[in-house]
Amino acid sequence: MPEADRIEEIRRILIALDASPSSQAALELAAELAVRHQAELIGIYVEDINLLRSADISITEEVGGYSAISRRVDSHQIESELKAQARRIKEMLSSIAGRANLRWTFRSVRGLIPGELIAAAEESDLIILGKKGWSEGKQFGSTARKLAALSPVRSLILEHKVRPETPVLVLYDGSPASQRALKTASRICTPGSNLTILVPAEDRQTAEKLYSGLASWIEDQEFRVQFRWVNDLHGTRISNMALISGCDIVILPAQSKHLQPKALITMVENADCAVLLVR
């Protein structure tokens, strides 16, 4: 196997877990990918150090998420609640991984969430995490944002469930990063499904040149491929293209001349579909 291909392999999947619905959706997708690639599933739960600190500050009070009633809490109480949550998450992971007969590990760490996840990501090929909306608090949203910007490995960020055998959209501009994105796409796509390759180019000729460069690669694939050319690329357009193509997953190179880092983060924040950033 060429070295480049081995790099694109998915052998260890890190799944960041909390009790949110988007985290559950992330776990399901992670399990499916792990089955397909015979990868190991590494579950991680971070006990937020900020939360524990805040509990011991005399002026803070917890406001009930549903009841809106405020009450005093201390760090012991928060700590035991977080540990209980970690236990429940571990059971969930054990159940899903057990059913799929997967190799899996789980660990609970204490610290700042983005830092701990980025550190843990070092030892994996892909990190998957759920994204929360503003209505549920900005905390994890900012984690996603930080991970999108700083993750050392491929990071897949999603909010909703991803259908099995979903069509996939990938951005390809011929750059080395986009070539890696394309290879990742070939691993994510299931045989018989559709892959839409979005080609940003100033003119049609450039775009067609890029198409033809992929002709031999396409012949080796077991999924259907279609090209779309765009001359003006921005986050919203990618989201719309994904919607039109019915894709639940969009794969983007993290460094692309066509997509500025800030625009990329905004796109990840606002996208309805799952976004896989490839470095």
Next chain:
Amino acid sequence: MSVSPLLPDQLYQATDLDLFSFDNTAQLKELSEIIGQPRAVEAVRFGTGMQSAGYNIYALGPPGTGKRSLIMKHFQDQASKDAVPQDWCYIHNFDQEHKPQAIPLPAGHGSKFQADMEGFIEELRTTLATAFESDEYRTRRRMVESEVEERQEAAFEELQNKAQRDNFALLRTPAGLVFAPVKAGEVIPPEDFKQLPEEIRQEMEKQVQHLQKELQALLQQIPIWQRDLRGSIRELNHEITELVVTGLLEDLVSEYGEHPPVLEFLEAVQKDVIDNASQLLESDSNRGGGDSEASPQAASRGGRSAAAFMRRYKVNLLVNNADADGAPVIFEDNPTYQNLIGRVENIARMGTLTTDFTLIKPGSLHMANGGYLILDARKVLLQPFVWEALKRALDSGQVRIESPSQMLGLLSTVSLEPEPIPLDVKIALLGDRMLYYLLSQSDPEFNEHFKVQADFAEEMPRSPENQRLYAQMIGTLARSKDLRPLDKTAVARVIEHCARQVGDSEKLTIQVNNIVDLLQEAEYRAAENNNPHIKSADIQEAIDARIYRADRVRERYQENILRETIMISTEGSQVGQINGLSVVQLGDFSFGFPSRITASVRRGKGDVIDIEREVELSGPLHSKGVLILSGFLGQRFASEEPLALSASLVFEQSYSGVDGDSASSAELYALLSSISGEEIKQSLAVTGSVNQHGLIQAIGGVNEKIEGYFDICKQRGLTGDQGVIIPAANAKHLMLREDVRDAVAAGKFYIYPIKTIDQGIELLTGIQMGQADAEGRYPPDTISGMVQSRLAQLAEKADTKEDQKAENNHA
């Protein structure tokens, strides 16, 4: 006053072959009418045509008299002229789910309506799915949802920004949210916070409290926004659904414009689909749960699937007259409650029985509505609750489907109360006479509902015309049963057998089923004998075989007599002893046999003791016959003086009951013999009842009785002086077996028809009964004279004894 024995040709009324102009029944025309039932035919014709309420028919008569065929024929003739009745459908009642609605439609429209609604449901599913998956709907829904989401997010963002400006972070705990003071992106460690000056901490606390209040206000606002969101989505769903359903129902509304109940239903369906659009969509999106068979009731309890929900829009076509040609004629051969009234079936789901209007099944009353229904009265009465339910339906003029347990209040589970359907049906009950008279007497409502009595006779006169019709009927029956034709002699033999069946040479049975059985059995014999036509011999073989199959008991009885286990004398003479004759009926086979009757007399007070009665082995008719004997003796011999004797009468070796008065003349002969001391010839057997004046009256089973005695005599060897004394009135009933007739012709057996006791006693003793002179005295050499003399002696002894007793008392 001697009595002449009957001649051989008086013992059997053979069929005159000259009556028939055919050689075999294949040459005869089909007989389309029922013969010998003019009264019943008229009654059925009247009952069928009479339209007023309560003119239903009760056909009474024994089985096999053609009740069902006659009524079926008249009903079918009338039904073919009647209009085709309406179709009936049950539909869901949207106002009261447990009371499905019944709607009538012109014949043939019901099935179309049903198919139209099935099509609507199918279309609704796909069109609704398409509409709700359309870009327009999705975009509008997303806009509505986004609006609320954005409002929420904006509110949170604003609060978070405000907190950030004040150096606070909004953190999520497992159970809620907290504001914590931050420094350089991290929450200030508690120990650092404690180091802060008091006034700063107080200021921060105020800020936190302020932020918390805002957060609380925001969290309280979220459910209101969510409710608004649901309301907006509901409105959007309504709008889209209304568009879809109105378009789908448009054609149906114009097609069924002339049927207001259908229009009302379509309107209700439209409203229901619109009102429940959200549920339809939610359940549709959860499809694949296997809920397609769930009932609407189950579905209404929540979690209903789209398929279950849409069952409400189905049509249960209860009565379909699309292919009918005239009014229906139904014969219900198993009139159980549910088969007659209809039923509401249940399906088991998750261990619970559920039901809905699509599970309503029709009964025969529904199927016959607008036409005719034939029922077997006995079966109707044997089935629980059926008779009452039938009367209730006729009384109310409607069919109400109610389970028996529901009717009795025993059922506590959810069930349906389908709307009753108006009933217009002509009913014919088929039954025997006893049931008719019992119902008539015991059920005051019976005569109100069954005003037409169609009385079917068992027999008809054996006139030449009727015999010709009979031959035609035999031919028709043979053809209908695929039998080979009967030749002329076979037809004659069947007719003779049918006369014998009713025990009357001048009558013929009309119980067709017996004739059919005989013909089929003769067909079997003819096939065995390789006869192209059924011949007289085949008929005779069939009759003999049938008797042979049934006469084991007779054979045993005769064997007991021949072995003298049962003592019957057929020769010699004996005082006070005579051969009476009895008949036993075993199923449809009857046979006669002789019984020894003995009498003994002594001085007494004029009692005739019937020993059978004393031990309660006699029926009332037999007891009556014996009491008549006292009347006869008193009237003839003791009109002036009291009878000074007591007599005992007994059926010897009778261990079961005796009934009927046919042995009363025999008992009288035995009594007269016993009083007079004159012997009775044991070679003669006697049957016939007697009245107080000594006149002999007709009895039943004369043929069997004669043959029963003949069989014993024949097996012992006919002596030439044996015979049977029968009432003269029974001579016309004689249809005796051939061997009996042959013996009579050969002068070896005699049948004496008598009219009086006098004739009988003369035959039995060879001595005249005697006529009284002007003073009431009989000649001493007559039986009456001897009886008178004996009675006088007994009276004298009694008087002497009385005198002595009186003298003793006086002394």
